Amino acid sequence: MSEFKPLDPLLHSQLRLAVMSLLISVESAEFTFLKEKTESTAGNLSVQLDKLEKAGYIEIEKSFKGKRPLTTAKITKHGVNAFETYVNALKNYIS
Amino acid sequence: MKKELSSSESLAIITDMIAKAKQEAAGDGSFYFLLWGWVISICSFGHYALEKAGFEHPYYVWVLVLPSVFISFFWGIKKKSKAKIKTHLDQVLNQLWIGVFMGIVVVLGFMPVLGFNHNPVILLLAAVGMFATGSLIRVSMVKLGAVVLAIAAVVAFLVPVSDQYLVAGIAMILGYLVPGYYLKNTYRERV
Numbered sequence: 277m278s279e280f281k282p283l284d285p286l287l288h289s290q291l292r293l294a295v296m297s298l299l300i301s302v303e304s305a306e307f308t309f310l311k312e313k314t315e316s317t318a319g320n321l322s323v324q325l326d327k328l329e330k331a332g333y334i335e336i337e338k339s340f341k342g343k344r345p346l347t348t349a350k351i352t353k354h355g356v357n358a359f360e361t362y363v364n365a366l367k368n369y370i371s
Numbered sequence: 372m373k374k375e376l377s378s379s380e381s382l383a384i385i386t387d388m389i390a391k392a393k394q395e396a397a398g399d400g401s402f403y404f405l406l407w408g409w410v411i412s413i414c415s416f417g418h419y420a421l422e423k424a425g426f427e428h429p430y431y432v433w434v435l436v437l438p439s440v441f442i443s444f445f446w447g448i449k450k451k452s453k454a455k456i457k458t459h460l461d462q463v464l465n466q467l468w469i470g471v472f473m474g475i476v477v478v479l480g481f482m483p484v485l486g487f488n489h490n491p492v493i494l495l496l497a498a499v500g501m502f503a504t505g506s507l508i509r510v511s512m513v514k515l516g517a518v519v520l521a522i523a524a525v526v527a528f529l530v531p532v533s534d535q536y537l538v539a540g541i542a543m544i545l546g547y548l549v550p551g552y553y554l555k556n557t558y559r560e561r562v
Contacts, residue, residue, distance in 0.1 A: 297388035300389070302457065341452070370379070
């Protein structure tokens with residue numbers, strides 16, 4: 277039997293895990309898309325995105341769409357690895 | 372939000388979010404099939420009918436292709452600017468059809484060299500694009516459309532140039548429009 281590895285605390289949170297799961301499926305996603313799909317508030321989502329960015333799991337790009345500011349998030353290679361490690365650890369807990 | 376997540380809750384979040392992203396990314400996908408299916412089949416039948424009727428310049432009907440190129444181009448830009456997400460699949464499909472389009476342009480540029488047997492070659496290029504698309508979006512009906520186009524290309528090579536337009540028109544309806552409407556109608560079921 278393999279030992280239970282501790283789950284990455286940065287990913288083991290409802291909203292951050294939801295964001296990472298969305299980003300793993302796409303090339304990049306806008307802030308409004310993440311907010312709508314995770315049903316979170318803009319404030320909370322900003323804080324969690326900031327944490328994921330500081331950990332190097334995602335990249336945030338700020339630009340403009342017309343006159344409106346646009347925030348786009350993209351998962352990094354480091355983020356993909358962290359997500360895969362988290363899912364594998366999760367499998368151990370379940371099986 | 373602060374409560375401790377259980378393993379099954381984590382798993383539920385992951386599968387739920389991946390499904391939501393997939394739903395958004397799937398799109399309709401039928402716009403180009405319907406636009407080009409209609410335009411090319413109308414032009415092919417038009418060319419065939421005008422030629423049989425003895426019209427001196429039956430190829431005038433192909434002028435319809437020009438606005439379609441613009442519509443395709445601007446629709447693509449509009450869709451891109453409205454999209455809230457970018458997917459690798461969209462980019463691959465886009466590049467694939469740009470490649471097919473470039474191939475068609477080269478073939479059209481050498482129509483006299485090909486003895487005006489360009490229709491079967493274009494059908495083959497479209498068949499390759501359709502087959503790859505069907506495989507990428509995992510829709511067998513689109514792959515079947517590609518087989519129809521490839522068979523039509525073989526048939527077209529065996530008939531006189533003037534009849535190739537009739538073959539191309541029929542092939543575009545069966546191999547392009549039918550999968551296009553299938554995609555449109557099954558869109559809700561796929562996501």
